[in-house]
Amino acid sequence: MKKRVQVKKGVQIKKESPQLQKAIFIGSAVLLALVFVLGIFLYESERLDKSAKAAEQNQILLAREHAPRLGPADAKVHIVEFLDPACGTCREFYPLVKDMMKANRDKIRLSLRYAPFHAGSDNVVRVLEAARKQNKFWQTLEAVLASQPYWAPNHKAQVELLWPQLGNLGLDFERIKRDMYAPEIDRVIAQDVADAKALNVTKTPEFFVNGRPLPSFGYEQLKKLVDDAVATAYR
Amino acid sequence: MNTIEPEGQDDSLDSAWVLVFLAWLVASASTLGALFLSQVMDIAPCVLCWYQRIFMFPLVFILPAGLFPFDARLVRYAFPLTVVGWMIALFHVLLVTGVVPENISPCTQGIPCKDQPIEWFGFLTIPLLSIIAFSLIGLLLLSTYIKASK
Numbered sequence: 001m002k003k004r005v006q007v008k009k010g011v012q013i014k015k016e017s018p019q020l021q022k023a024i025f026i027g028s029a030v031l032l033a034l035v036f037v038l039g040i041f042l043y044e045s046e047r048l049d050k051s052a053k054a055a056e057q058n059q060i061l062l063a064r065e066h067a068p069r070l071g072p073a074d075a076k077v078h079i080v081e082f083l084d085p086a087c088g089t090c091r092e093f094y095p096l097v098k099d100m101m102k103a104n105r106d107k108i109r110l111s112l113r114y115a116p117f118h119a120g121s122d123n124v125v126r127v128l129e130a131a132r133k134q135n136k137f138w139q140t141l142e143a144v145l146a147s148q149p150y151w152a153p154n155h156k157a158q159v160e161l162l163w164p165q166l167g168n169l170g171l172d173f174e175r176i177k178r179d180m181y182a183p184e185i186d187r188v189i190a191q192d193v194a195d196a197k198a199l200n201v202t203k204t205p206e207f208f209v210n211g212r213p214l215p216s217f218g219y220e221q222l223k224k225l226v227d228d229a230v231a232t233a234y235r
Numbered sequence: 236m237n238t239i240e241p242e243g244q245d246d247s248l249d250s251a252w253v254l255v256f257l258a259w260l261v262a263s264a265s266t267l268g269a270l271f272l273s274q275v276m277d278i279a280p281c282v283l284c285w286y287q288r289i290f291m292f293p294l295v296f297i298l299p300a301g302l303f304p305f306d307a308r309l310v311r312y313a314f315p316l317t318v319v320g321w322m323i324a325l326f327h328v329l330l331v332t333g334v335v336p337e338n339i340s341p342c343t344q345g346i347p348c349k350d351q352p353i354e355w356f357g358f359l360t361i362p363l364l365s366i367i368a369f370s371l372i373g374l375l376l377l378s379t380y381i382k383a384s385k
Binding site: 018021022024025028029032035036039040043044202203 | 252256259260263264267270271275276277299302303304305
């Protein structure tokens with residue numbers, strides 16, 4: 001009889017504390033999640049602040065003379081795109097940016113900068129720059145992006161797989177292979193990589209519209225930034 | 236004597252619960268911290284970091300399973316994960332400090348494990364945080380085991 005009372009008492013204590021334990025557990029879980037979300041919020045707002053300031057201070061970095069450009073020089077909206085030829089999202093954004101330029105005829109100019117973050121991607125940049133010397137930059141870029149899955153299996157750019165994809169562009173391959181390791185191309189890549197670092201570009205594609213970075217990544221955000229810039233510049 | 240014993244037992248059960256709960260807090264904070272570094276700050280995890288994650292992330296779910304209702308046997312399930320995670324973290328720390336030469340490390344391609352993007356207060360690197368977390372969890376689980384087997 002005595003023993004039974006004992007057990008009952010034990011059960012009672014156990015019954016009470018789980019409520020408290022559950023409350024502590026759930027409370028901590030919620031608190032951790034809140035801290036996490038707050039951390040994201042603070043970090044992102046600081047990052048945005050920093051990159052907006054950096055872009056403001058570094059208009060020179062965004063207006064390098066060597067960058068390949070598209071669109072009229074007097075267009076008031078200037079998009080600077082940091083692109084990695086081996087990056088799948090860059091591939092998907094390329095036609096979207098072109099459509100934007102078409103929709104706002106003569107109001108947008110585009111400068112392309114390189115951010116060859118993928119392994120082997122710098123060699124593809126070299127091919128692009130060498131093709132540029134033959135005045136076939138944009139055709140080559142389009143062919144390179146279109147055939148990306150063939151020459152960049154497993155996100156590794158392999159330039160030897162790229163050659164057959166550029167067959168019908170009329171490029172002089174001998175010249176490309178000679179030109180692609182020229183010191184001026186080294187300089188272009190080094191400059192772009194250094195500028196990307198200075199501008200806090202860590203992912204591709206990254207866009208700056210009249211010096212302003214995307215608030216967060218996405219097509220809608222880019223479109224809004226461009227539309228706003230066009231509306232302000234051509235009101 | 237008879238009336239004191241169950242209360243004492245209940246007390247030790249309670250403190251064992253708190254120990255496991257603290258271990259869970261450490262594991263959850265580490266997991267969220269790791270996710271913050273990779274997903275928010277865009278610091279790509281290297282191979283060794285991934286292996287440490289493999290042994291840290293499950294603790295967030297395994298430990299609560301032993302908390303409600305409290306089951307001291309959870310130490311048997313959680314401790315092996317902690318020990319292996321701790322060993323990988325130790326290897327990573329030794330690699331970063333240069334005790335282990337880089338050429339025998341498994342991270343020859345991709346993100347180098349030796350380069351440390353973060354050095355808080357001049358010494359606190361990510362692998363160091365990891366080994367601290369694994370050590371804390373290991374010690375808490377050991378104390379739980381000792382408490383529960385009394």
